[in-house]
Amino acid sequence: MDVAVGIVAQRDDERAQELAATLIEALECLGEHEQATVSVVVDDASGDAVDAPAVPVASMADRDLVVSIGGDGTLLFVAREIGTTPILGVNLGEVGFLNAVAPADARDIVTDLVAALRETGSLEGRTLSRLEATGDGDWTLEPALNEIVVHGPRRGHGGGVTVETRIGGDCYAASHADGVLVATPTGSTAYNLSEGGPLVHPETDALIVTQMAAAESMPPLVVDPDTELTISVSGADTAYVISDGRNRRRLEPPATVTVSLAPDPVRLVGPEGNFVTSLEKLD
The missing domain is CATH 2.60.200.30 (Probable inorganic polyphosphate/atp-NAD kinase; domain 2)
Structure with missing residues (x-):
């Protein structure tokens, strides 16, 4: 199946924008290798910095997967905008209770998720009540x-x-x-x-x-x-x-x-963070 991915980078954060560009390149290579279409868009605030079509975050609600790059605040914003669309959080913040993926691991994890989505048509994850x-x-x-x-x-x-x-x-x-x-x-x-x-x-x-x-x-x-x-x-x-x-x-x-x-929970996919270990980062 073809896969549609959205990427939201923390606003005005150069690291987040660079990682978004890396993920776009990796997903384009994956699509070419698998001879399938992997469609990628970024949030409109990152459009000038990242070479990909840019759309409002709310319009990513019909994507198969949305990657949030930033802190927990960025993921909260994404969750408000896209409802039940699966979210993967990449952590650029200090604690990262919601964002379990380290930037160094993001490329492999995102491409693995998209490959699994192509094969099975769905992603395993967990739901968070709202x-x-x-x-x-x-x-x-x-x-x-x-x-x-x-x-x-x-x-x-x-x-x-x-x-x-x-x-x-x-x-x-x-x-x-x-x-x-x-x-x-x-x-x-x-x-x-x-x-x-x-x-x-x-x-x-x-x-x-x-x-x-x-x-x-x-x-x-x-x-x-x-x-x-x-x-x-x-x-x-x-x-x-x-x-x-x-x-x-x-x-x-x-x-x-x-x-x-609320009737619709948030859906997180990908690796789960270690809650107890994350507590050590609290002030």
Whole structure:
């Protein structure tokens, strides 16, 4: 079968662009050797630096494989744009929980994956759950791979909000706080950790609820992913719900946000990183 590949290089990163060019050359050689078509496009931000057709990342959703070159932030961006399309992460960052492939190994791993895809028509991998927030007025925020945050007008003194968190309909915590964070296991090492939440192994089927600077705090809580989670805010003129630190919606308290699993998980392919070893790189 013919194979369509997308490559996204970390913005304005010369190393990422050079590696993208190396992968394009390798895939073109593979196609010639196998007498098959391997179609490659790059993200439009890299088009001037890399000799390949350039398209918006969102249009790579119909590709058979997308290679993300950069840190975890680059992969989060790619995942937001392409949905369930298989992603391979090449790590140029410091930790690389999501990007398991070292740059030196990228050429061999990418060509092996494309060859396997040609032979079998599919790729083995793992799925990562995403979260979505919904609320009054039938709105739904863009899915989050790491976390959903509900907070007041701003962080810090004088910027909090009264927050009530319900787990399966029962009140778990009610307090004046900066906000509440609901994380996936993937996101346990990110914002959740900085707010005092627990580390959770990525293969655990769970969600983490962590208060943010609450006046009357409860310990972080790990719950089943199918648990009904509602977060109500009041006592402020404005509040916000934010997905992965990027997509946000303004709330007008009193307001209630429901956080649940999104219907479409992220699909990662290729080698898996060592979670425990990666923890040693955390500050």
